[in-house]
Amino acid sequence: MSVLQFLTTVHFGDGKRDQLPALLAQSNVGKPLFVTDRGVIRAGVFAQATEHVAGADAMPVFDDTPVNPTEAAAAAGAALYKHSGCDGVVGIGGGAALDLAKAIAVLATHEPPLWNYCNRHAKPAPIDRAPPLILLPTTAGTGSEVGRSAVIVFDNGIKAGVRCPDLVTAAICDPELTHGLPPSITASTGMDALAHCIETYCSPTVNPPADAISLDGMQRIFRHLERAVAGGTDPEARWNMMMGSLEGAISFQKGMGAVHALSHPLGARGFHHGTLNAILLPPVLRANREALGDKWAMMLRQAGWPGDADFAAGIARLNAAIGIPARLRDIGVKQDCLAEVAGQALEDNAHKTNPRLLAQADYLAILESAY
Numbered sequence: 001m002s003v004l005q006f007l008t009t010v011h012f013g014d015g016k017r018d019q020l021p022a023l024l025a026q027s028n029v030g031k032p033l034f035v036t037d038r039g040v041i042r043a044g045v046f047a048q049a050t051e052h053v054a055g056a057d058a059m060p061v062f063d064d065t066p067v068n069p070t071e072a073a074a075a076a077g078a079a080l081y082k083h084s085g086c087d088g089v090v091g092i093g094g095g096a097a098l099d100l101a102k103a104i105a106v107l108a109t110h111e112p113p114l115w116n117y118c119n120r121h122a123k124p125a126p127i128d129r130a131p132p133l134i135l136l137p138t139t140a141g142t143g144s145e146v147g148r149s150a151v152i153v154f155d156n157g158i159k160a161g162v163r164c165p166d167l168v169t170a171a172i173c174d175p176e177l178t179h180g181l182p183p184s185i186t187a188s189t190g191m192d193a194l195a196h197c198i199e200t201y202c203s204p205t206v207n208p209p210a211d212a213i214s215l216d217g218m219q220r221i222f223r224h225l226e227r228a229v230a231g232g233t234d235p236e237a238r239w240n241m242m243m244g245s246l247e248g249a250i251s252f253q254k255g256m257g258a259v260h261a262l263s264h265p266l267g268a269r270g271f272h273h274g275t276l277n278a279i280l281l282p283p284v285l286r287a288n289r290e291a292l293g294d295k296w297a298m299m300l301r302q303a304g305w306p307g308d309a310d311f312a313a314g315i316a317r318l319n320a321a322i323g324i325p326a327r328l329r330d331i332g333v334k335q336d337c338l339a340e341v342a343g344q345a346l347e348d349n350a351h352k353t354n355p356r357l358l359a360q361a362d363y364l365a366i367l368e369s370a371y
């Protein structure tokens with residue numbers, strides 16, 4: 001039996017950003033460092049998220065978040081934290097900004113390099129004195145606000161996690177912060193959330209509560225993703241997408257599979273995580289088909305598709321309907337990196353919890369069929 005761990009305090013609902021001042025006060029944070037990205041600021045979402053915080057305009061902001069957060073960006077953010085005399089961190093943005101906020105909170109009070117805290121080590125350096133950290137997602141995708149780690153591209157080029165399950169003081173999931181999200185980002189981040197629910201459910205680790213949560217998240221996403229892409233301000237679609245994203249990340253404590261084992265090394269080459277997962281889902285589902293047993297039919301039910309339908313083909317059709325490119329070549333992946341990526345997938349933590357044990361040749365076959 002797995003360890004069952006569902007940790008983070010979450011304030012969920014439309015308008016819940018009004019809780020931010022009280023949460024800062026409860027954590028004795030007088031001068032937070034805000035971690036976000038320039039797109040979130042330009043779109044006015046940063047101002048919306050902080051509208052109830054008195055004096056937010058004058059507080060330090062780190063907005064230099066890369067598409068895939070890096071060890072160097074974490075070090076730069078921690079330097080700003082120390083230079084500004086901050087006493088807490090607030091992350092506002094998509095998964096990249098939230099994961100970076102986590103890494104900055106670690107380096108704010110722990111010795112570098114960040115690599116020492118990476119989950120690739122048998123015994124990562126302890127994280128035991130980080131400042132208060134409050135996270136507000138502005139996409140419905142990664143669920144980083146309740147995830148147990150921060151996924152970082154380290155200086156050595158490896159994309160992997162810093163395991164930090166106790167780091168987040170509280171999360172505020174306010175679906176209104178996602179109403180202005182463009183259709184393409186709604187689609188790609190939504191497919192990341194769906195990939196979390198599917199990979200978690202398919203993972204053979206024994207954790208029935210996580211399975212139930214992932215199935216509920218899956219159904220919400222299947223019912224609402226196309227609506228959220230088509231009509232950004234549809235409050236019911238946005239609420240359910242954010243709940244599905246949260247549920248995907250609560251449940252992926254159980255472990256994921258080949259989609260993420262491949263999208264991590266591909267993401268280290270600069271490609272968007274959610275888009276990669278969307279493209280990889282159909283061929284990975286086909287490769288895992290025999291090992292999934294009754295789960296295949298259960299997922300068809302969650303999707304609302306006929307019992308004799310091809311679940312993998314359905315996911316490919318959903319990708320097309322929401323404007324996601326069909327193939328890795330369409331987003332600029334170079335064919336000559338595929339063999340190396342297939343080897344790197346074997347090193348990824350998600351590799352260990354795929355429904356069947358895959359070899360490098362299996363990963364290469366998946367990549368080639370997605371290419």
Ligand SMILES: [Fe+2]
Binds near residue numbers: 192195196260273277
């Ligand atoms: Fe993901």
